[in-house]
């Protein structure tokens with residue numbers, strides 16, 4: 001008799017940030033509701049003011065790019081909400097729910113497409129961050145939730 005499972009489990013965790021623009025605009029609840037409506041479980045959640053060290057670790061891949069200094073300044077401009085979500089293929093699923101980076105052209109139906117816009121600033125204020133791979137999810141969850 002075969003011992004192969006009938007489905008391939010792909011349960012993952014992803015690190016989501018409601019960025020300071022999302023908190024400032026009072027959209028935290030709306031964004032969390034969309035995550036839950038999609039069917040992902042919220043495993044951990046905290047509102048905090050990010051430290052420079054947390055932001056430098058989180059955005060290390062962008063160091064040296066023109067938008068890096070305004071990005072760090074923006075991410076430190078007010079409280080953000082860090083969330084760990086869990087579900088089958090939730091890394092890809094949340095990226096799809098968030099929409100593409102530029103909120104002006106992000107597809108309607110996505111968080112960025114429905115709720116975001118361009119404000120004529122040096123950095124795109126696009127409401128949310130979501131991990132882009134299992135490796136970055138593990139790294140980012142370690143930054144924001146070291147006890148998990």
Ligand code: IDP
Nearest residue numbers: 067071100101122123124125126128129130132
């Ligand atoms: P992502 O958040 O969609 O994964 P990344 O390329 O990881 O996009 O960029 C991190 C963040 O930096 C973006 O969410 C956005 O806020 C900002 N950003 C990225 N590219 C640009 C740009 O070309 N101009 C201004 N801001 C940018």
